[in-house]
Structure formats: C-alpha cells, structure tokens
Amino acid sequence: xxxxxxxxxxxxxxxxxxxxxxxxxxxxxxxxxxxxxxxxxxxxxxxxxxxxxxxxxxxxxxxxxxxxxxxxxxxxxxxxxxxxxxxxxxxxxxxxxxxxxxxxxxxxxxxxxxxxxxxxxxxxxxxxxxxxxxxxxxxxxxxxxxxxxxxxxxxxxxxxxxxxxxxxxxxxxxxxxxxxxxxxxxxxxxxxxxxxxxxxxxxxxxxxxxxxxxxxxxxxxxxxxxxxxxxxxxxxxxxxxxxxxxxxxxxxxxxxxxxxxxxxxxxxx
Amino acid sequence: xxxxxxxxxxxxxxxxxxxxxxxxxxxxxxxxxxxxxxxxxxxxxxxxxxxxxxxxxxxxxxxxxxxxxxxxxxxxxxxxxxxxxxxxxxxxxxxxxxxxxxxxxxxxxxxxxxxxxxxxxxxxxxxxxxxxxxxxxxxxxxxxxxxxxxxxxxxxxxxxxxxxxxxxxxxxxxxxxxxxxxxxxxxxxxxxxxxxxxxxxxxxxxxxxxxxxxxxxxxxxxxxxxxxxxxxxxxxxxxxxxxxxxxxxxxxxxxxxxx
Numbered sequence: 001x002x003x004x005x006x007x008x009x010x011x012x013x014x015x016x017x018x019x020x021x022x023x024x025x026x027x028x029x030x031x032x033x034x035x036x037x038x039x040x041x042x043x044x045x046x047x048x049x050x051x052x053x054x055x056x057x058x059x060x061x062x063x064x065x066x067x068x069x070x071x072x073x074x075x076x077x078x079x080x081x082x083x084x085x086x087x088x089x090x091x092x093x094x095x096x097x098x099x100x101x102x103x104x105x106x107x108x109x110x111x112x113x114x115x116x117x118x119x120x121x122x123x124x125x126x127x128x129x130x131x132x133x134x135x136x137x138x139x140x141x142x143x144x145x146x147x148x149x150x151x152x153x154x155x156x157x158x159x160x161x162x163x164x165x166x167x168x169x170x171x172x173x174x175x176x177x178x179x180x181x182x183x184x185x186x187x188x189x190x191x192x193x194x195x196x197x198x199x200x201x202x203x204x205x206x207x208x209x210x211x212x213x214x215x216x217x218x219x220x221x222x223x224x225x226x227x228x229x230x231x232x233x234x235x236x237x238x239x240x241x242x243x244x245x246x247x248x249x250x251x252x253x254x255x256x257x258x259x260x261x262x263x264x265x266x267x268x269x
Numbered sequence: 270x271x272x273x274x275x276x277x278x279x280x281x282x283x284x285x286x287x288x289x290x291x292x293x294x295x296x297x298x299x300x301x302x303x304x305x306x307x308x309x310x311x312x313x314x315x316x317x318x319x320x321x322x323x324x325x326x327x328x329x330x331x332x333x334x335x336x337x338x339x340x341x342x343x344x345x346x347x348x349x350x351x352x353x354x355x356x357x358x359x360x361x362x363x364x365x366x367x368x369x370x371x372x373x374x375x376x377x378x379x380x381x382x383x384x385x386x387x388x389x390x391x392x393x394x395x396x397x398x399x400x401x402x403x404x405x406x407x408x409x410x411x412x413x414x415x416x417x418x419x420x421x422x423x424x425x426x427x428x429x430x431x432x433x434x435x436x437x438x439x440x441x442x443x444x445x446x447x448x449x450x451x452x453x454x455x456x457x458x459x460x461x462x463x464x465x466x467x468x469x470x471x472x473x474x475x476x477x478x479x480x481x482x483x484x485x486x487x488x489x490x491x492x493x494x495x496x497x498x499x500x501x502x503x504x505x506x507x508x509x510x511x512x513x514x515x516x517x518x519x520x521x522x523x524x525x526x527x528x
Contacts, residue, residue, distance in 0.1 A: 142351040149319055149345035150365035151416065160364070164355045241355045241396040 029211040038215040051219075053196040057113055057185035061120025062177060069125035070170075073132025083133070093126045099183065102191045111192045120184025124177045128170070135169030136162065168239060175231045182224050270333055272297045272452030273318070273420050278327035280310070280317050287313050289478035290327065293454075293471055295420070300446065300453045301484075302463035304511070305473030306519045311456040314473075315422045318454070319345045331420065341369065344418030346426045350409040352397040358384060358408045359393040365416035383411040387441065403434040410442065414449065421446070423455045427462065439466065440495055447491065460508060460515070465495050470511055475518045482518070485511055 011031050017023050018030030025033070041047040076083040102119050109115035143161045152160065189198025197220055204212035273295040280288040287310040295301050303311050316322040318329050320338040329336050331343070352361045362380035363371075371379070381393060387407040397405055406426070413421065427435045443466065446453055457463050463470045470485045487507065489498060498504055 140351075142347065142349055143353060145321055145345075146347065146351040146353070147364070147368075148321065148339050149343070150412070151339065151341050151368040152364075153368075156368055160353060160356075164353075239355075241357075242398070 026208070027210055029214065033211045034214045034218065037209075037211040038218060041212075041215060041219075047200075047219075050196050050200050053113065054182070054185050054189065054198065055223075057116040057188070057196065058120055058181040060113070060117040061122075061184050062124050062181035064117070065121045065124025065181070066128050066174070066177065068121070069128030070132045072125070073129040074136060076129075077133045077136035086129075090126060090129060093122070094130065098123050098126065099187045102188050105188065106192045111194065116185045116188035116193070116196070116198075119188040120181045123180035123184045127173050127177050127180060131169045131173035132166065135166035138169070139165045168242070171231070171235045171238065175228050175235070178227045178231060179224050182220060186220060270297060271295060271330075272299065272332060273454065274330040274333075275314070275318060276328050276330070278314065278317055278329065279325045280313055280322060281325055286478040287476060288317070289480055291473075291479065291481055293481055293484075295452050295454055298450050298452055299469065300455070300467045301469045301471055302455045302457055302467035303471050303473060303481075304457060304460060304463050304515060305479065306475045306515070307458060309473050309476045309518075310479040311473055312424050315345070315424050315454065315456055319343055319422055321345075341416065342419045344413040344416070344421045346409060346413050346421065346423040348425045348428060350397070350405040352405060352408060352412065354397050357394050357396055358389065358400065358404075361397070361408055362411045362415050364412060369416055380411070380415055383415045384408070386445070387411050402430060403438060406430060406434075406438055407441075410438075410445070414445065414451075417449075419450075419452065421451045421453045423453065425457055425459075426455075428457070428459070436495060442466075443492070443495075460512060461499065464504060464508055464511070465493065465498060472511065472514050472518070475521050483514060 014023075014028075015030050015032065018025060018028070023030075029037075072082075072086065076086055099119065101122065102115075105115040105118045109118055139162060143165075144157060147157050147160055185196065186198040186201070189196035190202050193199045193202075197216055201213060201216045204216060271294045273293075275291055275293040277290045277292055278288055279286070279290055291314055293301065293303075293314075303314070305311050313322060317324050318336075320336065320340065320343075331340055336343070352358075353364070356364070359377060359380050362383050363373075363376040366376035366379055367373070384390065384393060387410060389404060389407055389411070392400060392404060392408075397408070400408065406429075409426075427439060430438065439462070445451075453467075455463070455467060464487055468487050470487055471481050472483050472485070473479050474482045485507065489501070489504070
C-alpha cells in the first residue's frame, strides 16, 4: 500500500515536472505519453507476437536451464569427481557477466529463437546448478542421523530430509532464475533479432523514441515482477514452517560459491 | 540377561584409534552413565552402538542377539533436538511409527498420546521454531520413545537446557524410563547428572584409543529426590571418588584436549 502510494507520488511529480517544461519531453516523456505508447502497443495487437516470442524464449531457457542445472548440480553433489571437473568452469561462469556471451551465441545459433534460448539457458543453469549443489551438500547431517535412528531408510531420507532441505535452496534461486531467463531473452534479442520485446526495444532506441522505450521497459518489468511475486507467494506457502530466516536467494551468490569451493578444496589434497 | 552388551568395540578414524576395545554391559532396566574427559570418544561409542559409525572390531549384542546397523529396538536422543523443522510437533513424533509402517491415522493418534504424556497437549500443530527449548526437548523425547525402543542411548541430551527446565525434564524422564522399563546409556559431561540419574557410572579413559577404566555402582534407591539427593553425604563421597578418577584421566592428557 505504501509502495503504491510512493509510486503514485513519484509519477505525479514526474508528470508535474513535464507539464512545467522542466524536462525535455524528447528525452524524458511524461507518464501520460509513456502510457499512450503502451496503449498503442496493445491497440494494434502487434505486441502479442513479440511478447509471445520473448516469453517462449525465456520459458524455454528457464525450463531447460532448471532441468540441466538441477541434474548437473545433483550429480556433482553426489559424485565428487564430477564436482572437481565442473568446479573451474562453473566458478568462472558464475563470476563473469554471462550476457557477454550473447554475440557468440548469435554466431553459433543464428538470429532466431535458438540463440536467445541458449543465453537464457546459460544464465539460469549456472544459478540452479549452485543452488542444487549447495542444497544437497548442506543437508544437516544431524537430521539424517535422526531419521536413520528412527528407522528411516533411503526413501524416507529422500522424502523427509533431502527434498525439503534442497527445496528451500532451490525455490529461492528459482525467483532469481525467472529474472535471469528474461534477461537472457531480451538481451539476446537486443543484440540481433527480428522479433521479440528486445527487438522492439532496439528499434525504439535506434529511432530515439523515448516513450516507446520506456513503455517497453515497463512491460518487461511488470511481467518479471508478476512472475517473481508468484514464486514468492508459492515459496511463502511451501515454507510456512520457516520463521524470519532469510531465504537462500538472499544469501549472496558469492557465499554459495564459497560453499562449493570449500567442498572442492576439501576433496583435493 | 543383559539388555545391551558391548564387547571389545574398536573404532578408528583413518589411522587414529578412537576406541580401543570398549566393553560395557547394561543390565535389563539398567541405567548406565558414561563419563570421561572431553574428546575421549563417548559420543563415538554411542554412534557405534546405534549403527551410525562403523566399527573395526568387537560386537554389540542386544538381548543376546548381535546387532548390525540401526536396530528398531534402539532409540537415540541427541544433544541437539534435531527435529525436522518442516514437520509439526505431532508429525515429528509420528515419524518413527510411520517408518515402521503404521497407518497415518494410527501413527498420529499414538503420537498425540505421547505428546500428552510429556505434558504437551495443544502444541500438536506447531512447528519446531514455535516451541521453547524445553518443549522441543520434550517433543524430541516423545519422538524417540513413540516407536517403543527397549534400549535408549542419550548423548548429553539435557546439556543445552537451563537449570530449572533441566530438573523438571529429568524428573519426568526418570518416570518414563521406569514406566517403559527402558535400559539406558547416558553420555554426559555433568558428573552430578550422572550420579543423580544412573545406577552405574562408567568412567572412560582419555583417548586416543579409549577404554572403560572402572564402573561405579550408584546405590541410591528409586524414586529419587533429585534435589535432596545432592545434599546426601554418601552422594558427596561417591562424587568425590568418581571425580578423583576422572581427574587422573584428564591429568594424563596434561589438561589438554587431544587434537
């Protein structure tokens, strides 16, 4: 409520500043003009095709990235040689801004959907890899002992201990991954494409159309935020047993990476 | 017949011996407390008996039968409560029953009875983070006892509680042990607790390669007055004797805890 209120105040101030001619409307168009541009996008209906393309790329990258990152992360956690093998590559990929690979992916996969899915896949997979890996490695050994001494077997351990502990790491990262999936798709389109919100953005920018650019930015922010909020609600419901603890998403990536390198260091003499 | 017989159990972590042939008997319905210098391997012995740590030699017999791995007749109460944070108090207590194949409703009804026995009516649907330290300890006790183990291993279970809560829980716990006719091994660093609760106190030597050096009988009749007993001259004399023994073990280490 307060957030909505402060947003409204900001918009009114912006509008007022524009009406008073304090702002150059070519550079900073007033909210009404941005809204008009946004309305026009929906009115002629062309937006849906572009929107669909970006959504398809983002969701494609998200799905494949979650599966691949999850499987690789689980495999590395359960089989240390693989962790040692993947460690340097994953640490490097985690440390650099992965979007710099966008031009390379365009060369490899063309200017179509594939290169954007690949970029968004890479962004998502690395995040999920570390979440899955840390989630399994950091399972509380005391809970494992507890279940075993109560007569629990392998399947009980997985259901009662491993799945819930890993889920708490994974769901936090999933929120971040949704944002990454859209980053990958839009940035990929921005570099080279013929469709999608990133393509529209690139078009708006090249024609110096500030209101269209802002309208598109608002659209991308709204979609990502809606997905993010959806995941957060799901997370709150699943983790109703948890109190006031920071979700693993708020644990800085660096720290999670540290958990990974600590483990690798332990394994290498 | 003995409830539990530990014969020549050896445990080593790599090349470092931790236990070098530990032998200990717990009679049926007996309560043995295990004291020793810190780091001497008391917890390792419990873990070996529970099947959580592999042994290099020796055997563990439960009612005359050798045990391998985790036995359903052995309950283990840990120092930390180690309740599953994503399960309610009731679900936590029902866990062991469910693992043994009880139907969901049967297990829940039985778990509710156990919570009531520990004076915890009304907390069934609370999660562990919503319980106080003492309540969590009671839930943990209910969780371990609900599947009806016949031997109970305890690794400093009351160490984390404040003095008043500890006394209350110890009293209730002793009653449960008697009602359930449990045979108990209690590892503790608290000499007074050992003498108040147990009817035998076994002293472990300093590691590495620890053994049990002596077992003292604790002759005080039950039920015991956990507050009044401390003032008993016989209690003081026994505490002094065990303490002198312990002190010799600690001195052998030059007052250092082994690395």
